[in-house]
Amino acid sequence: AQSVTQPDIHITVSEGASLELRCNYSYGATPYLFWYVQSPGQGLQLLLKYFSGDTLVQGIKGFEAEFKRSQSSFNLRKPSVHWSDAAEYFCAVGAGRDDKIIFGKGTRLHILP
Amino acid sequence: DGGITQSPKYLFRKEGQNVTLSCEQNLNHDAMYWYRQDPGQGLRLIYYSQIVNDFQKGDIAEGYSVSREKKESFPLTVTSAQKNPTAFYLCASSIARRTGAPHTDTQYFGPGTRLTVL
Numbered sequence: 177a178q179s180v181t182q183p184d185i186h187i188t189v190s191e192g193a194s195l196e197l198r199c200n201y202s203y204g205a206t207p208y209l210f211w212y213v214q215s216p217g218q219g220l221q222l223l224l225k226y227f228s229g230d231t232l233v234q235g236i237k238g239f240e241a242e243f244k245r246s247q248s249s250f251n252l253r254k255p256s257v258h259w260s261d262a263a264e265y266f267c268a269v270g271a272g273r274d275d276k277i278i279f280g281k282g283t284r285l286h287i288l289p
Numbered sequence: 290d291g292g293i294t295q296s297p298k299y300l301f302r303k304e305g306q307n308v309t310l311s312c313e314q315n316l317n318h319d320a321m322y323w324y325r326q327d328p329g330q331g332l333r334l335i336y337y338s339q340i341v342n343d344f345q346k347g348d349i350a351e352g353y354s355v356s357r358e359k360k361e362s363f364p365l366t367v368t369s370a371q372k373n374p375t376a377f378y379l380c381a382s383s384i385a386r387r388t389g390a391p392h393t394d395t396q397y398f399g400p401g402t403r404l405t406v407l
Contacts, residue, residue, distance in 0.1 A: 217403070218400055219379055219398035220379070220396075222395050276347070281329060
């Protein structure tokens with residue numbers, strides 16, 4: 177069965193600094209990968225997704241992610257964070273034939289002024 | 290505007306009472322989902338429905354029930370059998386189910402309902 181690991185529970189960066197959030201997955205074939213963002217007390221919003229093709233995926237709000245099969249990773253990056261990026265970020269994988277997506281436990285991003 | 294609505298935003302329940310959470314979508318999506326979110330636990334799937342009048346248990350279905358009588362609606366009932374119901378509940382939908390295909394559809398989420406048992 178597929179699984180997703182987000183190794184960092186909390187990440188703190190200064191406003192204007194670069195960001196990388198880690199995501200590792202476990203699945204025997206090519207997975208379908210997603211990054212979602214959740215503001216406090218709100219639902220989840222899709223940032224980007226990877227199904228096939230170019231391994232560098234561009235998303236909304238200036239985010240990008242790179243699929244690396246050799247490392248089983250799909251890390252999320254942003255060159256310069258803004259205070260409004262403070263939120264919780266979830267990586268997810270969909271690979272089974274039962275229409276389910278498995279979510280990681282999330283990484284909470286804190287921004288220092 | 291198309292989207293998913295959940296009501297109420299906050300819900301309080303006494304122990305031993307059943308309570309129903311509403312989820313409605315006007316995106317014309319076939320599939321709908323209920324997740325439970327607890328701090329540090331991510332999202333855990335309770336139930337999902339791929340078409341009207343059909344639904345399947347997720348990973349933590351015990352103490353919950355659902356119905357899917359209309360395409361637009363997927364209410365979740367938290368029963369008194371659910372031992373620890375205080376949590377944030379999220380409903381989602383996705384466009385369609387393709388038989389035998391891996392799940393690739395983006396899930397769109399509602400704003401959530403926070404349930405507190407007093």
